[in-house]
Amino acid sequence: MLNKKMTTNNNYYNPKQMAIREKVFNTIIRCFKRHGAETIDTPVFELKETLTGKYGEDSKLIYDLKDQGGELLSLRYDLTVPFARYLAMNKITNIKRYHIAKVYRRDNPAMTRGRYREFYQCDFDIAGQYDAMIPDAECLKIVHEILNELDLGDFRIKVNDRRILDGMFAVCGVPDDKFRTICSTVDKLDKMSWEDVKKEMVNEKGLSEEAADQIGEYVSMQGGMDLAERLLQDHKMSQSKQACAGLSDIKLLFKYLQLFHVTDKVVFDLSLARGLDYYTGVIYEAVLTQAGTVSAANEAQNDTNAEESVSVGSVAGGGRYDGLVGMFDPKGRRVPCVGVSIGIERIFSIMEQKAEASPQKVRTTEVQIMVASAQKNLLEERLQLISELWNAGIKAELMYKKNPKLLSQLQYCEEAGIPLVAILGEQELKDGVVKLRVVATREEVDISRADLISEIKRRTEA
Amino acid sequence: MLNKKMTTNNNYYNPKQMAIREKVFNTIIRCFKRHGAETIDTPVFELKETLTGKYGEDSKLIYDLKDQGGELLSLRYDLTVPFARYLAMNKITNIKRYHIAKVYRRDNPAMTRGRYREFYQCDFDIAGQYDAMIPDAECLKIVHEILNELDLGDFRIKVNDRRILDGMFAVCGVPDDKFRTICSTVDKLDKMSWEDVKKEMVNEKGLSEEAADQIGEYVSMQGGMDLAERLLQDHKMSQSKQACAGLSDIKLLFKYLQLFHVTDKVVFDLSLARGLDYYTGVIYEAVLTQAGTVSAANEAQNDTNAEESVSVGSVAGGGRYDGLVGMFDPKGRRVPCVGVSIGIERIFSIMEQKAEASPQKVRTTEVQIMVASAQKNLLEERLQLISELWNAGIKAELMYKKNPKLLSQLQYCEEAGIPLVAILGEQELKDGVVKLRVVATREEVDISRADLISEIKRRTEA
Structure with a gap:
C-alpha cells in the first residue's frame, strides 16, 4: 500500500x-x-x-x-x-x-x-x-x-x-x-x-x-x-x-x-x-x-x-x-x-x-530561494545575504556548511522543490550582483543586489 | 485585575x-x-x-x-x-x-x-x-x-x-x-x-x-x-x-x-x-x-x-x-x-x-459585511445575496431572524466591528442595487449588484 x-x-x-x-x-x-x-x-x-x-x-x-x-x-x-x-x-x-x-x-x-x-x-x-x-x-x-x-x-x-x-x-x-x-x-x-x-x-x-x-x-x-x-x-x-x-x-x-x-x-x-x-x-x-x-x-x-x-x-x-x-x-x-x-x-x-x-511532489516547506555559493570561503557572504532576505520576508534556506559543493546545494533544491537559487561567487560579489538560477529550467540571470528581493517576489509570489 | x-x-x-x-x-x-x-x-x-x-x-x-x-x-x-x-x-x-x-x-x-x-x-x-x-x-x-x-x-x-x-x-x-x-x-x-x-x-x-x-x-x-x-x-x-x-x-x-x-x-x-x-x-x-x-x-x-x-x-x-x-x-x-x-x-x-x-477593540471575527434588510419579508433576498457573497469568498453574516429590525442589525455591526452593511429594501431590489453603508462614518451609497463584490473587496481588503 x-x-x-x-x-x-x-x-x-x-x-x-x-x-x-x-x-x-x-x-x-x-x-x-x-x-x-x-x-x-x-x-x-x-x-x-x-x-x-x-x-x-x-x-x-x-x-x-x-x-x-x-x-x-x-x-x-x-x-x-x-x-x-x-x-x-x-x-x-x-x-x-x-x-x-x-x-x-x-x-x-x-x-x-x-x-x-x-x-x-x-x-x-x-x-x-x-x-x-x-x-x-x-x-x-x-x-x-x-x-x-x-x-x-x-x-x-x-x-x-x-x-x-x-x-x-x-x-x-x-x-x-x-x-x-x-x-x-x-x-x-x-x-x-x-x-x-x-x-x-x-x-x-x-x-x-x-x-x-x-x-x-x-x-x-x-x-x-x-x-x-x-x-x-x-x-x-x-x-x-x-x-x-x-x-x-x-x-x-x-x-x-x-x-x-x-x-x-x-x-x-x-x-x-x-x-x-x-x-x-x-x-x-x-x-x-x-x-x-x-x-x-x-x-x-x-x-x-x-x-x-x-x-x-x-x-x-x-x-x-x-x-x-x-x-x-x-x-x-x-x-x-x-x-x-x-x-x-x-x-x-x-x-x-x-x-x-499524483505525479506532483508534496512540498513540505514554502521556501522560495536557496542562498548558495559557487566557491569556497563565502559563508559570511551567504549569511549576510540570507539575513537580508529573511528581514524582507523572503523564505530562504542555506546549507549549514562552511564550504558546500554547488552541486549538492542544487540537488537539495531539486529534492525540496525550492524554485530559485541565489548563487554567490567572487565575480558576482565584485559586480554587486547575484546569479539567480531557476531550478526547473536551469536558466541563470544576473540580478543586482538592489533588485533581488523584488525579483524573487515577482517570480515566486504569483 | x-x-x-x-x-x-x-x-x-x-x-x-x-x-x-x-x-x-x-x-x-x-x-x-x-x-x-x-x-x-x-x-x-x-x-x-x-x-x-x-x-x-x-x-x-x-x-x-x-x-x-x-x-x-x-x-x-x-x-x-x-x-x-x-x-x-x-x-x-x-x-x-x-x-x-x-x-x-x-x-x-x-x-x-x-x-x-x-x-x-x-x-x-x-x-x-x-x-x-x-x-x-x-x-x-x-x-x-x-x-x-x-x-x-x-x-x-x-x-x-x-x-x-x-x-x-x-x-x-x-x-x-x-x-x-x-x-x-x-x-x-x-x-x-x-x-x-x-x-x-x-x-x-x-x-x-x-x-x-x-x-x-x-x-x-x-x-x-x-x-x-x-x-x-x-x-x-x-x-x-x-x-x-x-x-x-x-x-x-x-x-x-x-x-x-x-x-x-x-x-x-x-x-x-x-x-x-x-x-x-x-x-x-x-x-x-x-x-x-x-x-x-x-x-x-x-x-x-x-x-x-x-x-x-x-x-x-x-x-x-x-x-x-x-x-x-x-x-x-x-x-x-x-x-x-x-x-x-x-x-x-x-x-x-x-x-x-488599548482603546481599540479586539475583533474576534474577520467579517467584512453584514447582509441586512430595511423592511419586513426580505429573508429570501438576504439569503440569496449572502450566498453570492460567500461563493465569492466574502466573509459575511446575516441575522438569523425572518424580520430583524434595521437598528439591531446595525448595532450588531458596531459591537462586532463589522465595517460594512449591505442593506436591502424594496426600492433597492427594484433598482438592482444594494445600499452599502460604512458603519464607522454612516456614509451610505448605492452600488449595483454587479459591482458589489469588487466594491466590498476594495473597501475591506486594503
Whole structure:
C-alpha cells in the first residue's frame, strides 16, 4: 500500500502528512471564518461526570486519567459536550464558533487493553434562539462549500429529523421505550441490508414483524421537498404531531437550500438515523458517492482508526441538539444549538492517497530561494545575504556548511522543490550582483543586489 | 485585575483570547516557515519509560494515565523528548522542524492533589551534523525576529555554554559529582541575590566557601565576543579544555550574529545556567528588559501557570542537545540538535494585557459585511445575496431572524466591528442595487449588484 509509506506510526505525522493536513485545515478554517465564526478552546480533560450519560453505548470508549486523589478526569470524547458545558458555565446564549482540536477514545477496550486513539475533530456550531432552519441551512451550505473546495469527488448530503424518526416509530407501533434502540438499528442501514436490519429488529430487539415492515417502507424513501410534502399528507405519518413538525421544518430547510443553490446535493432520506443521544431535530450526514473515493475512505478507517459514528464514505455529519446546554445549567436554561462536524481524519486519508497517486511532489516547506555559493570561503557572504532576505520576508534556506559543493546545494533544491537559487561567487560579489538560477529550467540571470528581493517576489509570489 | 475579565477559567479560552493567540501563532509560524522549517506531530501520550530520566528534578511533574492493563503511558512533558524519539524511531539524521502543541504537567503534586496544567509549547529545532554554530546562530536570529515582530518591548538574549559552565566549575574546584546540583543553584541567580545563591551552595550543597567565591567572580561577568576572548586568556579558565571549546564556539557564534546584525540584543552571560539535563553546548534565554512588561510577565506566571524552567521575564529559551537522540537509538547513533522554545503562554498573557489596555477593540471575527434588510419579508433576498457573497469568498453574516429590525442589525455591526452593511429594501431590489453603508462614518451609497463584490473587496481588503 502506498499509503503506508506516508504513515510512520499511529498518531505520528511526518512533514508530508502535516503539509497535506495544513492545506485541508486552511480550506476549512477559511470557510468557517467566511461564515463569521469565532473560535474557543477547552481543556483536553473534563470531569468524568460531565461526560457521563451523553454518548449512549459509546460511553465505554471514554478514556480515564489516573486517580491521583483529586478530581476524577476523563479525556474529552468529542467537542460538542465541552462546547455545551462552556456555554452553560459562561451563560452564553448566542455564539457561532468553530473548534478544531484532538479528542481521545479507547480502542475497543475488550480487545486491546489500554490502547487509545487520538484524532482531530473539526466542529462548527451555532447556538442561540433563532427563527427556524436559518442556522440549520447555513450548516449545510458550509458542508457544501467545504466538500466542493476540497475536491474530494461527488457527494450527497442526507437530511432527516429526529422528530420524523420518532414520529415514524410511533405510527409504526414501536413501543416508546424501544425508540432509541430501534433507531440504532436503523442507523446500520448504510452498512447492512434491509433484511439484516429487520432481523436485528425482530430477533434481537423483539419488535413485531408488522412494525418492522412498516418501518421498512418508510426508510426506503428518499426525495426532496416533494417527499416532505407527500409525507405530510400520508395518512399514518400525519397522525404524529412530532413527525409533522419535523416535516414542516424539512420543507422550510429545502426552501432555504434552494436559495443557496445547493439542493442538487441534498437528499431527504428517512433511513438516516445517527447514533448520538443528544440530537433533537434536523440531522444530516455527507457521504462521498464515487466508488474510488469511498473505498479510499473505507481503507482510511482501517488505517488510521477514523472517527466513530461516521459510516462508510461519510465525511461530515451533525444536527440540532436543543437540550444539551440545559443539562449543564444549574437552572436548566435551554440554549438551542445546531452544528456540523467535518470528518477530518478521513479527509486527510483521502488527500494523502490522492497525493501519493499524483505525479506532483508534496512540498513540505514554502521556501522560495536557496542562498548558495559557487566557491569556497563565502559563508559570511551567504549569511549576510540570507539575513537580508529573511528581514524582507523572503523564505530562504542555506546549507549549514562552511564550504558546500554547488552541486549538492542544487540537488537539495531539486529534492525540496525550492524554485530559485541565489548563487554567490567572487565575480558576482565584485559586480554587486547575484546569479539567480531557476531550478526547473536551469536558466541563470544576473540580478543586482538592489533588485533581488523584488525579483524573487515577482517570480515566486504569483 | 483587567486580565481576569478575559480569563474565564484555566485552560478555557474565549474568542477574544483566541483571536490574540491566533495572531501570535501566525507571527511565529510565519517566522519558522521563513527559515524553511517543516512541521511534524507526535502523540500526546508517550510511554512512561520514554520520559523517565530526561528532566532531572522536574520528573515529579510528569502526569500518568490510568493503568488499564496495557502499556504505561504518560502525558508529554515537553516537545523536545518526543522530537528526539521521533528522529531515532524513523532514523532521521537531518531535519529542521517546528512543532506547536500542548504539553501537560502536574501542578506541585504535594500541594494540589491531582491538579494538572495544560499549555502550549512552540519549538523550532535543527537536527543534523553541521559546521559549528551556523544553525545555533540561526536559532538566535529567529528569536530576534519573533520578539521584534511581536513588539513586546526591549529584550536581551543571554548566551552561555554548558561546557563553559562545567569548565568553570572544574577550575573553581567543584567536585565532578556536584556539577549538576551547583548548576541548578547558579540557575537561580535571576531570582535570588548572589548572597543567597552562595549560601545555598555552601550551606545546603556543601561547597567550600573559596570555590563559591571563585564561581561568584565568573558569574558576574557579562559581555560579548571580547569577554570570550578575555576568558580564553584567563589563567584559570584556559586550563579547562571544555571551557576553551565552549569559548571558541561563543566567539564564532558572535561572528555569525554580527553578520545577522543582532548582536545589539545578545549578551554572553556566565550566570545563565538553564535547568534541563540534556543540554550539551550553547544555551540561551531571551528576557524582556522593560519594567512594565516584566511585571506583566511575572503576573502571567501566577495567572496562567506559565511554562516551567522559564525565569522571570523570560520569553524564549533553548540550546544545543547533542546526546538526546542517541538515547533513543538502539545503536546509540548521535544526531546533534539545537533548538529554541518560545514562551508562548507568557507572550499570550502580555498580549492580552496590552489588548485590554488599548482603546481599540479586539475583533474576534474577520467579517467584512453584514447582509441586512430595511423592511419586513426580505429573508429570501438576504439569503440569496449572502450566498453570492460567500461563493465569492466574502466573509459575511446575516441575522438569523425572518424580520430583524434595521437598528439591531446595525448595532450588531458596531459591537462586532463589522465595517460594512449591505442593506436591502424594496426600492433597492427594484433598482438592482444594494445600499452599502460604512458603519464607522454612516456614509451610505448605492452600488449595483454587479459591482458589489469588487466594491466590498476594495473597501475591506486594503
